Amino acid sequence: MDYKGLAEQLVKKCLKKGADAAEVYIENGRNLSLEVRKGEVETVEEAASYGAGFRVFLKGKMAFASSNDLGERALEEAIGRAIEFAKITTPDPNNVLPDDMGMTEIAGLYDPQIAQIPMEQKIDLAKKIEQLAMKDSRITKSDGARYGEAEGEVVIASSNGLVKSYRSSACSLGVSVVAEKGDQKSSGGEFCGARSYKDLKPAEEVAAKAARDAYEMLDPRPVKTPKAAVIFHTDVGYALLGGILGAVNGERVLQGASFLGKMMGRKIGSELVTLVDDGTLEKGVASEPFDGEGVSTQKRLIVEKGLLKGFMYNTIVAKRAGVRSTGNASRGGFTSLPGIGPHQFYLAAGQVRPDDIIKATKIGLLVKEVTGYGINPVNGNFSGGASGFWVEDGRIAFPVKGLTIAGTADEMLNGIEMVADDLDLSKRMAAPTFRIKLLQIGGE
Amino acid sequence: MKFQGYFVEDIPRRKFLELSLKGGVALAATPALLRSLLAGDTASRPKVDLEDLNRVIRHALSQGGEFGEVYIEHRISRTILLEEGKFKSAVFGISQGAGVRVLSGDKTGYAYTDEISQEKLIRAAEVASFVARGAKTVKPVNIKVDSRPSYITVKVPLQTVADEKRLEIMKRAHDAALAYDARIKMASINYYDEVRSRVIANSEGLYLTDDLPLLFFIVQTLGVGSNTSHMGRERLSRHSGIEMFDELKPEDAARTCARESIVMLEAKDAPAGKMDVVMQNGWGGVLVHEAVGHPLEGDNIARETGVFVGKLGKKVASDKFTMVDDGTLPCFRGTTNYDDEGTQMKRSVLIQDGVLVKFMTDILSAKQLKMERTGNGRRESFRNIPIVRMTNTFIDRGKDNPDDILASTKSGLYVQSLSGGSVNPTTGVFNFTCREVYLIENGRKTTPVKGATLIGSCLDVIQGIDAVGDDLDFGPGICGKGQAAEVAAGQPTVRIRGINVGGSRAR
Numbered sequence: 001m002d003y004k005g006l007a008e009q010l011v012k013k014c015l016k017k018g019a020d021a022a023e024v025y026i027e028n029g030r031n032l033s034l035e036v037r038k039g040e041v042e043t044v045e046e047a048a049s050y051g052a053g054f055r056v057f058l059k060g061k062m063a064f065a066s067s068n069d070l071g072e073r074a075l076e077e078a079i080g081r082a083i084e085f086a087k088i089t090t091p092d093p094n095n096v097l098p099d100d101m102g103m104t105e106i107a108g109l110y111d112p113q114i115a116q117i118p119m120e121q122k123i124d125l126a127k128k129i130e131q132l133a134m135k136d137s138r139i140t141k142s143d144g145a146r147y148g149e150a151e152g153e154v155v156i157a158s159s160n161g162l163v164k165s166y167r168s169s170a171c172s173l174g175v176s177v178v179a180e181k182g183d184q185k186s187s188g189g190e191f192c193g194a195r196s197y198k199d200l201k202p203a204e205e206v207a208a209k210a211a212r213d214a215y216e217m218l219d220p221r222p223v224k225t226p227k228a229a230v231i232f233h234t235d236v237g238y239a240l241l242g243g244i245l246g247a248v249n250g251e252r253v254l255q256g257a258s259f260l261g262k263m264m265g266r267k268i269g270s271e272l273v274t275l276v277d278d279g280t281l282e283k284g285v286a287s288e289p290f291d292g293e294g295v296s297t298q299k300r301l302i303v304e305k306g307l308l309k310g311f312m313y314n315t316i317v318a319k320r321a322g323v324r325s326t327g328n329a330s331r332g333g334f335t336s337l338p339g340i341g342p343h344q345f346y347l348a349a350g351q352v353r354p355d356d357i358i359k360a361t362k363i364g365l366l367v368k369e370v371t372g373y374g375i376n377p378v379n380g381n382f383s384g385g386a387s388g389f390w391v392e393d394g395r396i397a398f399p400v401k402g403l404t405i406a407g408t409a410d411e412m413l414n415g416i417e418m419v420a421d422d423l424d425l426s427k428r429m430a431a432p433t434f435r436i437k438l439l440q441i442g443g444e
Numbered sequence: 445m446k447f448q449g450y451f452v453e454d455i456p457r458r459k460f461l462e463l464s465l466k467g468g469v470a471l472a473a474t475p476a477l478l479r480s481l482l483a484g485d486t487a488s489r490p491k492v493d494l495e496d497l498n499r500v501i502r503h504a505l506s507q508g509g510e511f512g513e514v515y516i517e518h519r520i521s522r523t524i525l526l527e528e529g530k531f532k533s534a535v536f537g538i539s540q541g542a543g544v545r546v547l548s549g550d551k552t553g554y555a556y557t558d559e560i561s562q563e564k565l566i567r568a569a570e571v572a573s574f575v576a577r578g579a580k581t582v583k584p585v586n587i588k589v590d591s592r593p594s595y596i597t598v599k600v601p602l603q604t605v606a607d608e609k610r611l612e613i614m615k616r617a618h619d620a621a622l623a624y625d626a627r628i629k630m631a632s633i634n635y636y637d638e639v640r641s642r643v644i645a646n647s648e649g650l651y652l653t654d655d656l657p658l659l660f661f662i663v664q665t666l667g668v669g670s671n672t673s674h675m676g677r678e679r680l681s682r683h684s685g686i687e688m689f690d691e692l693k694p695e696d697a698a699r700t701c702a703r704e705s706i707v708m709l710e711a712k713d714a715p716a717g718k719m720d721v722v723m724q725n726g727w728g729g730v731l732v733h734e735a736v737g738h739p740l741e742g743d744n745i746a747r748e749t750g751v752f753v754g755k756l757g758k759k760v761a762s763d764k765f766t767m768v769d770d771g772t773l774p775c776f777r778g779t780t781n782y783d784d785e786g787t788q789m790k791r792s793v794l795i796q797d798g799v800l801v802k803f804m805t806d807i808l809s810a811k812q813l814k815m816e817r818t819g820n821g822r823r824e825s826f827r828n829i830p831i832v833r834m835t836n837t838f839i840d841r842g843k844d845n846p847d848d849i850l851a852s853t854k855s856g857l858y859v860q861s862l863s864g865g866s867v868n869p870t871t872g873v874f875n876f877t878c879r880e881v882y883l884i885e886n887g888r889k890t891t892p893v894k895g896a897t898l899i900g901s902c903l904d905v906i907q908g909i910d911a912v913g914d915d916l917d918f919g920p921g922i923c924g925k926g927q928a929a930e931v932a933a934g935q936p937t938v939r940i941r942g943i944n945v946g947g948s949r950a951r
Binding site: 037040045046063064066068069074089143185187225227256335336372376385387402403404405406408441 | 540873
């Protein structure tokens with residue numbers, strides 16, 4: 001089906017029905033997911049789906065409607081609903097659509113081969129990764145291995161004359177296992193994602209990580225509640241990054257609901273803190289040629305050597321702030337209005353090796369799992385559950401569980417004193433191993 | 445992605461995926477599927493008759509398998525946002541589709557389609573039948589119209605409500621929040637309603653159809669002090685008509701929310717370490733929803749990974765602890781007439797006076813465990829396989845006086861409200877982020893503290909509950925387990941001895 005043609009035609013229909021300006025966003029695609037447990041296929045899910053979202057503007061008022069019924073009557077109704085709904089919202093001169101006609105060239109976002117690979121091969125891959133993860137005798141139970149794939153097309157057309165589309169694909173592979181010893185249970189899981197089937201990490205590597213995460217946490221010991229250095233493993237970098245993301249959201253900044261709102265151009269972290277948002281990385285799992293409303297994506301420095309350099313904007317919020325969109329309009333699919341979100345958001349790699357950080361730590365906590373919401377984007381407070389390893393005299397001493405760590409974003413970002421070189425960009429939010437000078441740890 | 449993490453969301457998702465229904469009796473079906481839902485509200489309505497559905501089910505089981513099912517869904521939703529004094533956006537959604545499922549032994553095959561036509565349903569049945577190739581087949585029973593009692597009543601159906609009425613309700617909350625205190629600098633009011641229509645037909649001969657309304661109203665307020673800020677939150681939700689707001693006043697929700705924002709501006713750093721915790725009645729029940737409820741879901745029992753495996757009939761908690769999942773509480777957020785597999789809603793006592801007596805199940809785990817179906821098979825939408833989920837889950841009423849519970853606690857933490865948290869159902873280790881918390885000093889609530897996290901393990905917590913009040917109350921929320929589900933969580937005031945609190949200062 002010619003979705004571009006349909007999108008353009010639907011824009012015209014919106015205007016004909018009374019909109020001053022309109023945008024049509026169409027998604028279509030297919031997905032497959034399968035789960036294997038104890039060597040048998042447990043679940044197979046497959047579907048193709050599509051849908052359209054209509055953003056309409058009427059004398060500065062904005063509303064939105066979506067439908068996954070692309071029949072003529074349903075589309076008519078959805079457009080009518082959007083226009084009726086626009087009449088009740090508040091007019092705002094900032095309610096505009098982008099007019100960026102460009103597209104960022106990014107290679108490797110779509111692999112047409114995925115669909116050609118037979119289902120049996122994918123099932124075998126899931127069976128293999130489960131088997132590999134169960135290999136170690138300390139691993140007693142499987143919580144299943146999963147393979148998933150999706151591919152699809154995004155089409156945007158608007159009354160500003162913009163018509164764009166791109167195709168993308170994604171594969172994922174993961175496994176979860178349980179290690180038991182006496183009454184103890186410990187779970188571990190690992191997952192990897194890529195744009196292409198052949199770029200998935202080797203099953204051996206993913207399986208070994210899942211198993212290790214489970215068994216190495218057996219026999220934990222209690223610790224007292226000191227203030228000590230805290231080393232964040234690459235698995236838990238998101239705990240630092242998530243709250244910062246909320247705080248550099250341009251709309252939160254305008255609302256006064258960001259702890260970074262008044263810090264533009266000022267020092268918010270140590271010299272080692274450089275945060276990047278990149279929507280342009282080749283084969284990147286978070287890359288796209290244009291954002292959720294059609295603005296070309298970029299690679300931007302959000303924090304450079306500790307100085308806050310940029311917030312994130314979509315078109316409407318950018319206009320309100322008097323700046324240009326940064327290509328950070330994010331969409332939860334065809335059913336939602338564009339919000340603000342990151343692409344690949346990461347802490348830039350440093351120079352030392354992760355081992356060097358452990359060796360340089362006299363006493364501290366290496367965190368491998370953090371639970372909770374991370375840094376609060378409104379006030380910068382941080383508190384969460386933690387487990388990992390106790391470090392003594394430059395060596396990993398024993399596993400620790402059921403701890404808490406707490407502090408403020410200020411203490412955390414300014415306290416970063418070592419950053420390793422092990423950045424892995426196969427996940428959307430990523431950080432290399434890094435050490436924070438001192439955080440409050442809670443234990444027994 | 446960590447597969448094992450279940451969670452309750454703090455902030456409502458941009459796109460809510462919830463349910464709802466028009467009340468009355470679960471309606472008897474007419475030959476044309478999906479009766480007119482809401483006058484003028486639906487787009488093209490799919491036309492499928494019973495014999496067509498029989499054919500799809502037969503096709504689904506043609507390769508083998510013992511259970512075949514068709515689930516058809518239609519949903520109309522409205523989301524309106526009032527923020528910074530402006531009605532910023534209004535979003536209207538029309539969603540429809542159907543899923544076909546085949547169960548064969550422990551295997552599940554599933555396929556769905558956005559287009560509800562005989563051709564697409566047959567195609568979905570073919571895809572779903574893949575897992576059952578070569579297995580033995582059960583001959584499907586022809587479907588027959590059935591009905592179930594209803595726990596949802598509606599006085600003023602959502603589809604008859606003018607948008608102006610919705611805006612007025614939102615404005616009342618917005619104005620009340622800003623009027624509460626000059627330090628409230630912003631209010632954000634999110635209004636959501638939907639009507640979800642379901643058709644469930646399966647190879648056991650079941651055919652059910654109904655319409656579920658749902659309201660979800662979220663107030664957030666930003667309090668700004670001299671050196672800190674705090675975002676408060678309050679939520680209202682029911683399966684109900686718009687009359688919900690006659691009883692649950694938007695102004696009251698706004699003031700409750702604003703009060704939290706202001707109080708927390710004075711908060712000091714929370715202490716770290718083990719201490720006694722008194723939790724106020726209401727949404728705090730989400731702690732046992734996570735810590736105890738998820739591990740009691742039959743899927744992880746059938747997989748033999750859960751923390752309660754092998755513990756049925758055993759003493760797992762203190763004598764004072766009784767926990768219930770009840771999908772029949774009238775109009776509650778977690779209530780439906782029957783679950784998304786058509787099983788009658790029930791009140792299930794899971795732990796009685798400390799003894800584990802029941803697990804929650806869906807059709808698959810009930811079969812695997814050879815246990816009764818408890819009506820906990822739920823799905824986010826037609827795009828999802830039903831899985832075991834909670835409904836309205838709570839610690840049952842006890843006999844202690846809530847004031848006495850506080851007065852008899854020498855020192856510790858008083859948790860007035862929680863944001864949400866998560867659990868690892870294999871290990872039972874959970875964490876919770878607190879919203880509004882106070883120190884307890886000599887049996888009295890004193891200074892508010894910020895940034896407190898509660899962590900612990902499921903079994904320690906339910907063994908450590910030594911006081912249970914007589915003031916049971918509930919709150920609405922969203923539960924995530926790969927899929928979103930609307931739930932309620934509840935509890936009376938309780939005291940938990942020796943829970944680990946993550947704060948930013950040493951005691």
